[in-house]
Amino acid sequence: MNGEASSSSAAELKIHFIIVGGGIAGLSAALALTRVGHRVTLLEKGDSKSNRGPGGLHLAPNGTKVLFHWGLKDSLKAAGLTSHPLLFSQYHTGQLLGIQLWDDELLRETRGEFLLMTHGNLCEILHDAAVSQGAEIRYNAKVVDIEPEDGAVKLASGEILQADIIIGADGERGLCRRLVLGREERIEPSGLGLFDLQFGSQTATQEMAQEEKRLLEKVQGNPVYVAMGNSAGATGYPIHQGREIAFHFFFRAEFPLDGGWDDPPTAKPELLRRLPAEMDPNLYHCAHGAQQVTRVALNKYEELDDWVHESGRLLVIGQAAHPIPHCGIQVASVAIEDAAVLGKLYHHLTIPEQAQDFLYAFQDLRKQRCAEALDGEVSMITFITTPDGPEQDARNANMRAKYRAGKNVLEGDTSDGGEGEQWVQIRTIFGYDCEDEADNWWVQWGLLRARANSDGQNRQSQMGVFSWSDMTVLSVDESTS
Ligand SMILES: Cc1cc2nc3c(=O)[nH]c(=O)nc-3n(C[C@H](O)[C@H](O)[C@H](O)COP(=O)(O)OP(=O)(O)OC[C@H]3O[C@@H](n4cnc5c(N)ncnc54)[C@H](O)[C@@H]3O)c2cc1C
Numbered sequence: 001m002n003g004e005a006s007s008s009s010a011a012e013l014k015i016h017f018i019i020v021g022g023g024i025a026g027l028s029a030a031l032a033l034t035r036v037g038h039r040v041t042l043l044e045k046g047d048s049k050s051n052r053g054p055g056g057l058h059l060a061p062n063g064t065k066v067l068f069h070w071g072l073k074d075s076l077k078a079a080g081l082t083s084h085p086l087l088f089s090q091y092h093t094g095q096l097l098g099i100q101l102w103d104d105e106l107l108r109e110t111r112g113e114f115l116l117m118t119h120g121n122l123c124e125i126l127h128d129a130a131v132s133q134g135a136e137i138r139y140n141a142k143v144v145d146i147e148p149e150d151g152a153v154k155l156a157s158g159e160i161l162q163a164d165i166i167i168g169a170d171g172e173r174g175l176c177r178r179l180v181l182g183r184e185e186r187i188e189p190s191g192l193g194l195f196d197l198q199f200g201s202q203t204a205t206q207e208m209a210q211e212e213k214r215l216l217e218k219v220q221g222n223p224v225y226v227a228m229g230n231s232a233g234a235t236g237y238p239i240h241q242g243r244e245i246a247f248h249f250f251f252r253a254e255f256p257l258d259g260g261w262d263d264p265p266t267a268k269p270e271l272l273r274r275l276p277a278e279m280d281p282n283l284y285h286c287a288h289g290a291q292q293v294t295r296v297a298l299n300k301y302e303e304l305d306d307w308v309h310e311s312g313r314l315l316v317i318g319q320a321a322h323p324i325p326h327c328g329i330q331v332a333s334v335a336i337e338d339a340a341v342l343g344k345l346y347h348h349l350t351i352p353e354q355a356q357d358f359l360y361a362f363q364d365l366r367k368q369r370c371a372e373a374l375d376g377e378v379s380m381i382t383f384i385t386t387p388d389g390p391e392q393d394a395r396n397a398n399m400r401a402k403y404r405a406g407k408n409v410l411e412g413d414t415s416d417g418g419e420g421e422q423w424v425q426i427r428t429i430f431g432y433d434c435e436d437e438a439d440n441w442w443v444q445w446g447l448l449r450a451r452a453n454s455d456g457q458n459r460q461s462q463m464g465v466f467s468w469s470d471m472t473v474l475s476v477d478e479s480t481s
Pocket residue numbers: 020021022023024025026043044045046050051052053054055056057058118119141142143144169170171172174175196261262317318319320325326327328331332333335
């Protein structure tokens with residue numbers, strides 16, 4: 001561990017958690033819970049390589065601030081790049097529409113940074129930190145059955161493990177979500193699809209006009225490119241210290257419900273078929289130059305009423321609880337927030353009754369926030385894939401005007417004196433401090449409940465010495481008089 005590690009004392013009562021799934025949510029939860037003294041066994045079906053992707057990942061300030069707080073700043077900065085500008089351009093011409101700069105003031109306010117890295121980078125950092133805190137992480141450990149009432153988990157090998165609480169971090173198509181829902185889920189196409197790819201940065205700039213190369217050299221701070229087109233959009237940014245570029249192509253169209261990170265990366269012919277005839281030659285070149293392309297379904301999932309299984313011993317987190325479109329700005333950070341809130345809550349564990357209460361507290365604390373993050377992500381994808389027409393024209397004209405005026409393109413208009421809708425969303429989402437929210441919950445509700453619980457315990461222990469011989473049996477008449 002390194003950086004600004006905050007010391008974290010251990011919970012008074014320590015329990016055993018099984019975490020199903022070793023993605024970002026599962027690994028972060030393993031770290032958050034071991035940091036506060038609990039025993040964690042994490043079960044991941046992948047072999048430690050297959051479950052770490054080569055694709056690019058944004059970490060927003062609300063996520064990085066948690067990881068910095070956990071002492072991971074140095075490792076994150078060694079693996080990733082701090083990004084300041086977003087460059088918005090037209091998908092079909094490549095023409096620049098404007099720039100959004102994450103300036104120091106905004107970042108200071110959020111106490112985080114905007115980091116770019118790969119899925120594999122982040123998983124490795126979280127894995128190493130969790131192991132160093134004592135988490136047991138088992139790969140090739142596919143969970144095939146769960147008996148939540150008994151806290152029991154069965155592996156494909158036939159081995160059965162037991163814990164006090166099971167955390168389901170096995171993604172939107174996982175077993176845990178199905179168990180909590182209690183039936184098969186109705187999944188619908190969202191009308192959006194995503195292709196993920198990477199390639200050498202030399203390839204990316206090969207076809208660029210001199211003018212574009214000069215602009216690129218001028219823009220410091222690891223820009224994220226956002227190309228906005230007719231029902232299509234793309235984001236691209238440097239990974240592996242700039243040696244490669246990660247690209248995510250988004251399309252508004254009908255897509256099959258299947259397709260995910262486990263699939264072989266063979267979707268390049270499908271991506272090329274979907275590219276419009278008229279497009280920025282750089283983008284075209286990037287799509288053609290990619291070695292491997294993975295198609296990831298962006299489906300509409302049901303909103304779960306409860307994230308806690310009726311047994312009170314299984315909780316879903318991350319994508320298993322609140323699926324958010326992949327490869328957006330928030331999906332990884334929201335999973336990290338989930339883990340941080342779990343860590344904060346279970347830090348206060350003093351009596352067994354709280355173990356279940358905290359699962360419901362987690363749900364209360366997280367539902368609204370995750371719904372807002374989902375809305376923000378959907379609205380950002382909608383914004384960049386707006387079809388040709390008056391709405392797109394207005395968006396582009398507005399961005400150009402702000403760019404000419406030297407303003408951030410997502411900021412509010414001076415004409416109405418207010419802040420732009422996108423900007424307000426960004427500030428709110430980036431500025432959120434999930435650990436503060438969990439602390440506030442504890443002060444407002446948790447402490448009261450803990451006192452009530454401990455009074456209950458005292459009453460129970462007095463009741464434990466209750467004896468019929470202490471009682472005087474009254475006749476009906478005496479009792480009512
Ligand atoms: C291999 C992989 C590569 C990815 N690459 C990128 C990327 O490049 N960019 C990006 O933005 N997002 C990527 N993602 C998605 C990203 O991790 C999520 O969108 C989000 O950040 C965190 O999701 P999560 O941890 O809740 O769920 P997920 O990321 O879906 O992780 C769930 C984990 O549970 C494991 N699992 C599922 N079922 C079982 C079972 N029965 N037993 C044991 N383990 C099980 C899976 O193998 C997986 O590791 C990737 C996900 C995966 C799994």
